[in-house]
Amino acid sequence: MPPAAAPRTPPRTTGPRSGPHPDPRRWWALGAIVTSMLVLGFDGTILNVALPTMASELHAGTGALQWIADSYLVVFAALMLPAGLLGDRFGRRRMLVTGLAVFFAGSLAGTFAQNTATVIAARCVMGAGAALIMPLAMAVLPSLFGPDERTKAMGAVSGAAALGMPLGPLVGGLLLDHFWWGSVFLVNVPLIGLAVAACLFLLPETTDPASPTVDxxxxxxxxxxxxxxxxxxxxxxxxxxxxxxxxxxxxxxxxxxxxxxxxxxxQERPMLDLVLLRHRGFLWNTVAASLVMFTLTGLLFVLPPYLQTVLGQDAFGTGLRMVPMPAGMLLSSRATAPLLRRLGPRPVIGGGLAVMALAALLGSRTDPGDGYGFTALWLSLVGIGFGLAIIPAMSEALGTLPRHRAGVGSGLLTTLRQVSAAVGLAVCGSLIAGAYTRRLDTDGLPPAAARAAGESVMAAHATAAKLGDAALLRSADAAYVHGMDLALTVCGGTALAAALLVGAFLPDSRTRPDASGPVAVESSDA
Structure with missing residues (x-):
């Protein structure tokens, strides 16, 4: 057992902070965080809608599309740990603004990219910016809000990401129907400008000079x-x-x-502070949040090609048909706080995961001939389950930590979430690619046409249109839906396993003391 850590210097805060007489300006400060998170929520869904168009115009196969989406997540996850430490040491507001500037640079690079390699590089830059935005925005919350207000603040932050989700597909679809695909990157620019202004004028500066250096x-x-x-x-x-x-x-x-x-x-004070995982509350809330992201990211990757290619919707129609999911999320996010007060986090988080499992398993029953109504049903359930699970899991995980560990703890939590998201996307993309290749019938096609059709369902539709081959069209749709069903089955099984783990191991936080007090995460009790 490592010795107990030496007394820590509390973080310095300039601006509104919670306490016996909390400053009402903390709600204005929350507005800056909400604006920053809106940028990330907006960008995530707008790209998913653009993937089918990018596949056609950049001649990108399923593997290339996976890397366009996953490159962002990998860099995002890998750099969040040092990002949290940079914020602790040099100022969370300063580093948050820096992250927004980096995200701005990546968005400009993506706007004018001419090939998949440049798009992937731009996405890597955007991931580096997001790595600064996400954990630092979350790390500020425990310094501003006490336990009685933290769930409401976390709900506002999660709601901002949720609000970005329906806006992303709708605005993205509108742009793609009238402009080139690079416009989905360019639209980030005004949002980033608004977020920077909000952070500079509304967000207090908080630091922890005693935090470890970046390793x-x-x-x-x-x-x-x-x-x-x-x-x-x-x-x-x-x-x-x-x-x-x-x-x-x-x-x-x-x-x-x-x-x-x-x-x-x-290391005595490592960048990846695994000692935090010894605290059961932090560990199992982090597991829940991570597996929620595994499920959601897989769903968001498989859905747009199905809506846009198999069901034949245009880009705007695809975005419009994704609205039931964030709408369900917004609905459940409003019910989360009352349910937490009445039931506690364990049944709420476990119930949310169970709803997500049910939704994904329902989606895995999709047939090529099914209409949109069935998809809208399980999509809305996904949103409801996500809203119930992610808000209390994130709030409770951060609530187990003392405030001077907020930066490192938030970085670890968000890193594990994004690692899970990256793996979920890779697993689902791989399942679809493998199933699609095995099921696609290209017998009788010229070799060049067969190779083109095998790249993706979007490429198969383009090839079938050139050849006037209705059989190829039906085969491609059936092959993609089969792969999508496999991916949704894995997502549903993952969410169900997470629900069972939460029910078995997540402690009832209503019996623990206020996390703003001394929580010995460095001790054996952690």
Missing amino acids: VLATALAVGGLGALVYGVTEGPGRGWSSPPVLGTLTAAALLITLLVVRSRR
Whole structure:
């Protein structure tokens, strides 16, 4: 057992903070955080709607589309730990504004990209900016709000991301119907400008001068390990799981992540503070939030090609038909606080995960001939379950930590969430790619046409249109829906497993003391 940590210098705060007489300006400060999170929520869904268009115009297969989406998540996850420390040491507001500026640069690069490699590079830059935005925005909340207000503040932050979700597809679809696909990156610019102004004028500066320095080697191990893991999972179906590149990268991922854990355990104040996971409340709330993101990210990846290609909707129609999910999320987010007061977090989080499991398993029964009504039903259930699970899981996880560990704890929580999201996207994309390739019938097609149709369902539709081949069209739709059903089955099973784990192991936080007081996460009780 490591010795108890030395007394910590409390974080310095300039601006509104919670206490016996909380400053009413804290709600204006929350507005800056909400604006920052709106940027991330908006960007996530607007890109998903654009993927089918990008596949056609950039001649990108399923693997390339996975990397366009996953490159952002990998960099996002790998850099959040050092981002949290940078905010603790140099100022969370300052680093948050820096993150928004980096996100702005990546958006401009994506706007004028001409090929998939440039888009992937731009997404990496955006991921670096998001790594600063997300954990620092979350880390400010415990400094501003006490336990009685934290759930409401967390609901506002989650609601901002939820509000961005319906706006993203709708605005993205409108842009794609009238402009080129790069406009979905350009639209970020005014939002980022608004977020920067809100942070500069409304958000207080908070620091923790005693926080550990950024560990460059640990950061390199995290980036390399996560990148190798996602590469191996993404390339496995196409190259074969026993192929040397896939086996080599998965082995490298295991080695690098192991070295990261070993290095962290040997440091007195590591960047990856695994001691925090000894606290049952933080651990199981983090597990719940991470598996929620695994499920949701997989759903968001598989859905737009189905709506836009299989059901034949245009970009705006695709965005419009994704609205039941964020609408359900907004609905459940309003009910979360009363349910928490009445029932406590364990049944609410577990129930939300169970609803997500039911929704995904319902979605896995989709047939190529089904209409949109069935999709709208299970999509709305996904949103309801997500809203019930993610808000209390995030709030309770942060609530277990003392305020001077907010930056590191938020960074670890959000890192694990994004790692889970990246793996979920890679797993679902790989399942779809493998099933689509196996099920697609290209017999009788010229070799060039067969290769083109095998890249993606969007490419198959384009090829079928050129050849006037209705059989190829039906085969491509059936193959994609089969892959989507497999992916949704995995998402549903993951959410169900998470619900069972939460029911079995998540402690009842109503019996623990206020997290703003001394919580000995460094001790054996943690």
